[in-house]
Amino acid sequence: MTINTTNKELEKKDYSGVTDYIKKVLSIIEKDQITKEEAEWVTRETVDGFRENVNPGFLDYRKTVTKDKQFAAVEWSDSGSCFQDVNGKEYIDCLGGFGIYNVGHRNPKVVKAVTDQLNRQALHSQDLLDPLRAMLAKILAEITPGDLKYSFFVNSGTESVEAAIKLAKMHSDRTTFIATTRAFHGKSLGSLSATAKGVFRKPFLPMIQGFRHVPFGDIETMRRTFESCALVGEDVNAVILEPIQGEGGVILPPEGYLQQVRELCDEFGALLIFDEVQTGMGRTGTMFAAEGYGVVPDILCLAKAFGGGVMPAGAVVAKEEVFKCLFPNPFMHTTTFGGNPLACAAAIATIDVLIEEKLPQRAAEVGEYMLGKLREVGNEFPELVLEIRGKGLLIGVEFHTDEIGYEVSKGLFDHGVLVAGTLVNSKTFRIEPPLTISIEEVDKVIATFKQVLETLSEK
Known part of the structure; x- marks a missing residue:
């Protein structure tokens, strides 16, 4: 008797709304390019979905979310050493999913x-x-x-x-x-x-x-x-x-x-x-x-x-x-x-x-170069940077406080460089780019790091 009742209840359930939503999501997934209106819809649905169905705590945790929690940078595509958000802005990925993109994005x-x-x-x-x-x-x-x-x-x-x-x-x-x-x-x-x-x-x-x-x-x-x-x-x-x-x-x-x-x-x-x-x-x-x-x-x-x-x-x-x-x-x-x-x-x-492609050897060489350049910049701002250390392309940048680290990581993000610092754990952030990162991209990261430290030092 219970089984029959359950079946009848299932027959009455209307899936038309969720079916329409699924079809819209699948239609966007299949597109190489999306419109501005579609990008706005994706952003809105992402923020709402995290608030109502994933975990609203992530909206406080992510440095990409605005203070009013209404907007966030939403990742959409990737290639090489970079990824793009839903609005087409490109970021050099120095977080690398905490180290998953050693051979690059979508090798x-x-x-x-x-x-x-x-x-x-x-x-x-x-x-x-x-x-x-x-x-x-x-x-x-x-x-x-x-x-x-x-x-x-x-x-x-x-x-x-x-x-x-x-x-x-x-x-x-x-x-x-x-x-x-x-x-x-x-x-x-x-x-x-x-x-x-x-x-x-x-x-x-x-x-x-x-x-x-x-x-x-x-x-x-x-x-x-x-x-x-x-x-x-x-x-x-x-x-x-x-x-x-x-x-x-x-x-x-x-x-x-x-x-x-x-x-x-x-x-x-x-x-x-x-x-x-x-x-x-x-x-x-x-x-x-x-x-x-x-x-x-x-x-x-x-x-x-x-x-x-x-x-x-x-x-x-x-x-x-x-x-x-x-x-x-x-x-x-x-x-x-x-x-x-x-x-x-x-x-x-x-x-x-x-x-x-000899990427382990490349990690050693590029890592030594990047570590040296980061230290040169860090030494200019001893009131902000405590220590920079690493081996290969696993590098840690330690600041005097979590607050400084978060401001630096947020500043880097705003200028198109993603690192690992978050609101709750920023005293040291990790730099873990793809091992395929170019020297030109490394130099851009270094220049951006210096620019952000200069701005913060003036404050």
């Missing part, structure tokens, strides 16, 4: 690989063997450091960390994990246990048990933690680290620190997990930051730029000794969409572009 080779695969098959059956997953795993075994060999594919950085933690737990019955302060590893309950930022953690306490945090860069505290855990029978399973902390403000490790962590893990029989979600795929001047520091982890987490800025994609790559715990039952950790054909095609093409 033609990546788009072609995904389109070619889409024309044949979009998703896999989940039962037959899918070829691109095997091929991508073989490629990763070739290009990752040391004897990393087996891959598990996911859709995001958080998922890659979650899978790494579960893999480490299956590998050993040890229950203690060491992470570091200021670390960011994701916001799912497992990855959030490794993340260090209190504002993200407090509403969801207690976290997954067994995680301890020590100061990043402090090898002596880490050693004492290892020793204490061993003394009380809570031996460390794994240490999880970002080789360079991204969300924490582009914090570089002290000289020799990562090698010392590797040695500690070997001494106490623990695993070393490198979260290279942000530092991987050429960002810091080598294909993986681990290579730049001469360290081979036991488990490597990848995402962000792994899908070439076209598909959401990530991976966990591990040594055979670690990964083999999943051999008897590969269904202990699975994902419906991870390693799908479109994502694998994107990742394979991305790796091809990175190697063929």
Whole structure:
């Protein structure tokens, strides 16, 4: 009786309004160019939609939104090192989706690989063997450091960390994990246990048990933690680290620190997990930051730029000794969409572009140039800029206060340069442009940075 009632209620529901709205949205999506009136409609619908159906908090958070919340810059298209808003204004992208556009926006080779695969098959059956997953795993075994060999594919950085933690737990019955302060590893309950930022953690306490945090860069505290855990029978399973902390403000490790962590893990029989979600795929001047520091982890987490800025994609790559715990039952950790054909095609093409165009080396060279020029400008305004640091094209600009940082990032945005500073977290903002950014574009960013600092200094 209930089923019949439900069916009758569904028959009475009028979908004509939403159908008309859907058709209008789809008609705009298919257009290469839209009119001024259509752009105004898109802007209005975007602001209203965020207020009423997404989350009104984003209207306070985004620096693109006017104070009366009635207008915002709405992104619409992208290419190369830039994106355009719905009104056609172009911005040099020095945020890069927090590091997803390493091979540029809509790289033609990546788009072609995904389109070619889409024309044949979009998703896999989940039962037959899918070829691109095997091929991508073989490629990763070739290009990752040391004897990393087996891959598990996911859709995001958080998922890659979650899978790494579960893999480490299956590998050993040890229950203690060491992470570091200021670390960011994701916001799912497992990855959030490794993340260090209190504002993200407090509403969801207690976290997954067994995680301890020590100061990043402090090898002596880490050693004492290892020793204490061993003394009380809570031996460390794994240490999880970002080789360079991204969300924490582009914090570089002290000289020799990562090698010392590797040695500690070997001494106490623990695993070393490198979260290279942000530092991987050429960002810091080598294909993986681990290579730049001469360290081979036991488990490597990848995402962000792994899908070439076209598909959401990530991976966990591990040594055979670690990964083999999943051999008897590969269904202990699975994902419906991870390693799908479109994502694998994107990742394979991305790796091809990175190697063929020597983008890791380019990141090192252009990054050194950009870092030097930014420092020259920053040194002219010591009352505003505290420090500028980085490696490759992962650069952090730290100001004396959040307020200064926000004003600078807002000023850059108004002049067509996007960086990561936001209203709630601007003391340090990140500069993470595509690795394909031209020297001319870098010079424009530097000139704009100086112009904004001069204006703010006069105030």
